[in-house]
Amino acid sequence: MKDATMSLPPSILSRPVYGVLAPRPGLAHLVIADGAGAGAVADLFAADPGIAGRAHVLYTPGPDGGDDWAVIEALGAAQAQRAASVPTLLFRLARVLLDAKAGTQCYLAGSEGLIGQAERDLMAQGVPHQDIQKEHRGSTVRRVQCVHCKGITEAVRTDPFVCSHCGLSLYVRDHYSRRLAAFQGVCIDAEEPGNIPPAVEKFA
Amino acid sequence: MNAKLQVRVTEVEALNPLIKRFRFVPRDGGLLPAFSGGAHVVVEMEDHGTRRMNPYSLSSDPEDRTGYEVTVRRDDAGRGGSLYMHNHVAVGTEMVISHPVNLFPLDGRAKKHLFLAGGIGITPFKAMIHQLGHIGAKWELHYASRNPGLCAYGDLLRGPVQFYYDDDKSFIPLKDLLARQPLGTHVYCCGPKGMLAWVRATAAELGLAEHAVHFEEFTAPQPGAPFDVDLVRSGRRIHVPAHQSLLEAMEAAGVDAPYLCRGGACGQCECDVVTLDGQIDHRDHWLAPTDHKTKIMPCVSRFAGRALAIDR
Ligand code: FES
Numbered sequence: 215m216k217d218a219t220m221s222l223p224p225s226i227l228s229r230p231v232y233g234v235l236a237p238r239p240g241l242a243h244l245v246i247a248d249g250a251g252a253g254a255v256a257d258l259f260a261a262d263p264g265i266a267g268r269a270h271v272l273y274t275p276g277p278d279g280g281d282d283w284a285v286i287e288a289l290g291a292a293q294a295q296r297a298a299s300v301p302t303l304l305f306r307l308a309r310v311l312l313d314a315k316a317g318t319q320c321y322l323a324g325s326e327g328l329i330g331q332a333e334r335d336l337m338a339q340g341v342p343h344q345d346i347q348k349e350h351r352g353s354t355v356r357r358v359q360c361v362h363c364k365g366i367t368e369a370v371r372t373d374p375f376v377c378s379h380c381g382l383s384l385y386v387r388d389h390y391s392r393r394l395a396a397f398q399g400v401c402i403d404a405e406e407p408g409n410i411p412p413a414v415e416k417f418a
Numbered sequence: 419m420n421a422k423l424q425v426r427v428t429e430v431e432a433l434n435p436l437i438k439r440f441r442f443v444p445r446d447g448g449l450l451p452a453f454s455g456g457a458h459v460v461v462e463m464e465d466h467g468t469r470r471m472n473p474y475s476l477s478s479d480p481e482d483r484t485g486y487e488v489t490v491r492r493d494d495a496g497r498g499g500s501l502y503m504h505n506h507v508a509v510g511t512e513m514v515i516s517h518p519v520n521l522f523p524l525d526g527r528a529k530k531h532l533f534l535a536g537g538i539g540i541t542p543f544k545a546m547i548h549q550l551g552h553i554g555a556k557w558e559l560h561y562a563s564r565n566p567g568l569c570a571y572g573d574l575l576r577g578p579v580q581f582y583y584d585d586d587k588s589f590i591p592l593k594d595l596l597a598r599q600p601l602g603t604h605v606y607c608c609g610p611k612g613m614l615a616w617v618r619a620t621a622a623e624l625g626l627a628e629h630a631v632h633f634e635e636f637t638a639p640q641p642g643a644p645f646d647v648d649l650v651r652s653g654r655r656i657h658v659p660a661h662q663s664l665l666e667a668m669e670a671a672g673v674d675a676p677y678l679c680r681g682g683a684c685g686q687c688e689c690d691v692v693t694l695d696g697q698i699d700h701r702d703h704w705l706a707p708t709d710h711k712t713k714i715m716p717c718v719s720r721f722a723g724r725a726l727a728i729d730r
Pocket residue numbers: 676677678679680681682683684685686687688702704715716717718
């Protein structure tokens with residue numbers, strides 16, 4: 215496994231683990247990446263030069279602003295599109311999925327937030343999650359759902375953090391929902407209101 | 419849940435010269451347990467001193483709990499279960515069957531269900547099509563048989579159904595068919611071994627998601643050379659004749675052995691191997707190759723060699 219993946223410490227069963235993208239046979243290759251995920255895509259294309267001619271790459275800069283679009287552009291994919299943000303990338307993905315055929319291999323690379331949301335949309339299309347390849351690269355910031363107000367806060371860096379919707383201080387659990395593509399955040403001072411430990415920078 | 423179902427046969431219909439449909443209803447009236455498309459029951463037969471327990475897919479509408487139907491193809495070269503059903507089971511026969519077990523369920527996440535049936539492999543799909551009809555899900559059936567005369571239920575299947583007949587040299591255009599399916603299609607295949615292998619290889623080559631391609635794997639146990647086995651926990655040595663499985667031989671000897679599918683697919687009958695001097699003929703779809711020296715599935719697998727002792 216790559217170092218980027220090793221940097222995620224072992225945890226509970228519901229915490230996602232990531233592998234390394236490997237070429238598989240397919241009539242088409244749908245590749246979705248953000249930020250440093252471009253490096254994983256480049257490695258994938260290098261491992262099988264046959265992929266580029268049947269590949270459709272959707273790319274957006276990472277949550278840390280890192281933009282390796284030049285790397286993607288140089289790969290010679292049949293189609294490659296740069297989206298301005300994750301939401302606009304997912305909008306484009308929805309359009310791509312309307313015409314996608316069963317022999318499409320799906321590869322996701324980059325931050326957990328992007329990987330999780332693309333996986334959620336592919337699953338909703340009927341693609342089994344076990345067959346979607348995922349490689350984590352770059353930023354470890356988290357997408358967290360507040361279990362109280364249900365609002366999702368993107369790019370969470372600290373634990374605890376303040377819910378961007380309801381303002382509660384939330385403890386960031388490793389417990390993850392594949393359906394929501396988010397970690398779970400739980401009120402940290404429910405028992406002793408006001409007793410909030412200082413925020414520690416845990417995700418970068 | 420352990421209690422078996424006491425049923426009576428109320429209908430026997432010859433669908434064609436090789437295939438019969440049987441309907442079971444509860445002897446005491448009332449409703450049978452609910453099941454879902456793809457489920458099977460184990461039918462017990464007292465065949466002139468030999469106890470046979472064969473798994474058969476339920477082919478009737480899962481919404482109909484007043485009875486279950488199975489569809490049985492006569493296998494003249496088989497061990498006799500299907501012959502017993504064809505020759506000795508008639509309207510009024512009282513039988514014992516297991517609760518339904520489903521090892522071949524529909525995947526509710528699918529955007530579309532594509533069924534590939536070969537011959538008698540139509541049976542689970544008939545139930546699934548009933549089920550999907552109730553919820554309005556999208557499906558398509560491609561059904562290959564030898565000729566129209568042997569195409570069971572061909573006249574009853576309505577909707578997006580395509581028939582293929584070997585005698586007309588018409589075959590499922592598998593590659594084109596799979597390639598044009600929308601992403602999110604789940605494929606289900608039930609038919610002879612060669613067909614399963616063909617579908618598995620073609621789907622992999624085209625890059626279909628592995629977990630979106632489903633196979634009805636369990637098959638009735640096939641005969642083989644007789645052998646002896648030491649049952650370590652029971653402290654006995656038993657003989658397994660050619661037309662009996664190891665599981666059946668244990669049952670005949672009064673040894674309590676677990677099972678669910680009796681077809682090498684569910685994992686329930688798994689047994690640890692204590693001593694092995696010879697070759698286990700693994701015929702199941704359960705064990706990983708790394709387990710082949712240490713475990714055996716007695717419902718289908720056999721043995722040849724000097725000594726086999728198992729933890730049972
Ligand atoms: S009873 Fe299912 S594998 Fe043997």
